[in-house]
Every structure is written in structure tokens, then in C-alpha cells.
Amino acid sequence: MDSSRGQERADLHLHTTYSDGALTPYELIKKAKEANLRIISITDHDNVSAIDDAIDIGRDLGVEVIPGVELSATVAEKEIHILGYFVDCKQLEFLEHLSMFRRERMRRAERIVEKLNSLNVPLKLEDVLERAGTGSIGRPHIASALVEEGHADSYREAFSKYIGYGCPAYEKKYQLSPTEALQLVATAKGLSFLAHPGKYLADGVLLQLIKAGIDGVEVVHPSHGPDNTAHYRGIVNEYFLLESGGSDFHGGKKNDDNFFGSFTIPVDWVENMRRRLF
Ligand code: AMP
Ligand code: FE
Ligand code: FE
Ligand code: ZN
Numbered sequence: 477m478d479s480s481r482g483q484e485r486a487d488l489h490l491h492t493t494y495s496d497g498a499l500t501p502y503e504l505i506k507k508a509k510e511a512n513l514r515i516i517s518i519t520d521h522d523n524v525s526a527i528d529d530a531i532d533i534g535r536d537l538g539v540e541v542i543p544g545v546e547l548s549a550t551v552a553e554k555e556i557h558i559l560g561y562f563v564d565c566k567q568l569e570f571l572e573h574l575s576m577f578r579r580e581r582m583r584r585a586e587r588i589v590e591k592l593n594s595l596n597v598p599l600k601l602e603d604v605l606e607r608a609g610t611g612s613i614g615r616p617h618i619a620s621a622l623v624e625e626g627h628a629d630s631y632r633e634a635f636s637k638y639i640g641y642g643c644p645a646y647e648k649k650y651q652l653s654p655t656e657a658l659q660l661v662a663t664a665k666g667l668s669f670l671a672h673p674g675k676y677l678a679d680g681v682l683l684q685l686i687k688a689g690i691d692g693v694e695v696v697h698p699s700h701g702p703d704n705t706a707h708y709r710g711i712v713n714e715y716f717l718l719e720s721g722g723s724d725f726h727g728g729k730k731n732d733d734n735f736f737g738s739f740t741i742p743v744d745w746v747e748n749m750r751r752r753l754f
């Protein structure tokens with residue numbers, strides 16, 4: 477018996493340079509090791525390209541890496557995020573959809589830059605592309621470019637003045653329904669979780685997702701206070717769902733270093749997930 481097992485911690489929500497995170501998978505896993513995490517999941521937006529190597533790196537460093545992904549879906553004009561865990565990163569239909577979402581992200585970045593230019597903000601697409609590298613391009617790359625090229629005073633201002641929801645250079649993403657997102661995770665033989673519901677969501681939407689077959693809810697997240705976490709754990713128990721959590725760490729300009737290691741879950745929750753896989 478390993479009596480320290482109950483103390484072991486996991487962080488199942490982390491981003492890398494394969495989407496809008498600042499650290500490479502190696503840098504992230506090293507940081508996880510230093511923070512004494514036993515299990516992590518890398519959940520890049522619309523991308524699982526980090527996973528294969530990350531599993532090997534994790535094996536070398538003694539951190540288990542669970543395959544993950546974060547998808548965006550739309551409910552009543554609002555965006556929600558669905559986390560997929562234990563996804564099969566070789567499943568073709570799943571990979572083709574992720575490629576399509578990334579292509580759509582690129583087209584959206586182009587539209588945002590065009591809008592900025594028409595607002596007399598002379599940001600160049602290359603300035604954004606060089607920050608995204610080969611990963612899924614997102615607004616955080618545009619925000620960083622706006623700050624570093626001198627068009628916004630801060631990362632926050634880049635959103636509040638230009639690219640945040642409802643702002644003059646805002647552009648929607650590809651519109652996926654929640655049911656389609658859940659189906660896609662199921663196609664990849666993964667488990668689907670509603671990400672950070674406290675950020676945006678009425679319980680009615682969560683109930684619809686439960687009816688549509690969602691497997692669990694992310695109950696631990698920096699946007700959740702203790703009341704949110706207790707509330708969503710109550711729903712999880714009532715509907716026999718799984719529970720998840722993590723720091724949603726991105727690093728870099730997001731300035732969220734204090735979240736790393738502070739928003740974790742017991743590894744037992746991951747074992748509960750494994751028992752639900754078939
Ligand atoms: P995207 O996936 O391209 O829509 O970018 C979404 C990401 O941008 C979110 O995960 C946040 O990290 C960031 N973001 C969105 N809105 C804001 C905001 N108002 N202030 C700061 N960051 C934001
Ligand atoms: Fe992100
Ligand atoms: Fe998210
Ligand atoms: Zn995230």
C-alpha cells in the first residue's frame with residue numbers, strides 16, 4: 477500500500493506552444509515535475525500534436541501525460557469549451573476535424589487583422605503568424621502582437637479595446653454545436669467534460685449537455701471560487717458524472733504563473749475516469 481497516494485495531485489488543463497501556451501511540452505512537463513504533479517493532461521485548443529512526444533517526455537521525467545484537447549462550441553451565440561480526455565490521437569476523423577478547426581482559426585486571424593487595419597491599426601499578419609508558430613492560432617497571439625508592436629498598452633487592453641467579445645475587431649470562430657463536440661470526442665474514444673462552467677454558464681445549458689451525454693464537469697478552475705466548485709460537485713454527484721480540474725495555465729503574457737500547481741485535483745479522480753473508459 478502506498479499511503480502517500482491520496483496526496484498525489486494532477487492538473488488536467490494545460491496549454492503549450494501547440495496552441496496559445498508559451499511553453500513547449502518539454503518545458504511544461506519539467507515545470508509539472510518541479511511542482512510535484514504526478515499526472516497532467518495537455519489540452520491544447522483544437523490540437524493534439526503535442527501528445528505523442530509529451531507522453532515519452534513524461535515517461536522520462538516521471539509525470540504521466542493523459543492525451544487531451546480543448547474544443548470550442550457555441551450555444552445561443554455564446555462560446556463554451558469542451559475538454560476531451562483519453563482521446564485517440566491517431567483517429568483519422570477526429571484529426572481531420574481538428575485540422576479543419578485550425579484552418580478556420582487561420583482564416584479568422586486574417587479577418588481580425590483586416591478589421592484592425594480598417595480601424596487604422598497597422599498590424600501585419602506576419603507579426604501574428606510568427607507568434608503562433610505551427611500551433612493553433614488564437615486571439616492571445618494577436619493580443620501579444622498588438623502589445624509588442626506598440627498598438628496596445630497591455631494584453632488586457634488588446635482584448636478590451638479591439639479583439640474581445642463584442643469589440644470592433646472581434647470575429648467568431650467556426651461554429652460547432654455542443655452535440656457535435658461531444659460526438660467528436662466520442663469518435664476519438666475519449667471522455668468529454670464541460671470546461672470552466674462558472675465562467676459563462678447557466679445550469680440549464682449544463683443540463684442539456686448532461687442529456688446529450690457529457691461525461692463530466694471541470695469543477696476545479698481558476699475562474700471558480702469555492703462556491704462554484706461546491707455547486708458543480710453537487711451536480712456531478714447528482715447525475716453520476718465524473719469530475720475534473722486544472723489550472724488552465726498558458727504562461728507568457730497571460731501572467732498566470734501563480735495558478736500553476738495551485739489548481740489541482742487528486743489522482744483518484746483520474747482513476748475514476750479510467751474506470752469509465754471502454
Ligand atoms: P480564441 O481561442 O482565439 O478565441 O482565444 C480565446 C482566449 O483568449 C481565451 O482562452 C483567453 O485566454 C483569451 N481571452 C479571451 N477574452 C479575453 C479577455 N477579455 N481578456 C483577456 N484574455 C481573453
Ligand atoms: Fe487558450
Ligand atoms: Fe477554455
Ligand atoms: Zn484552456
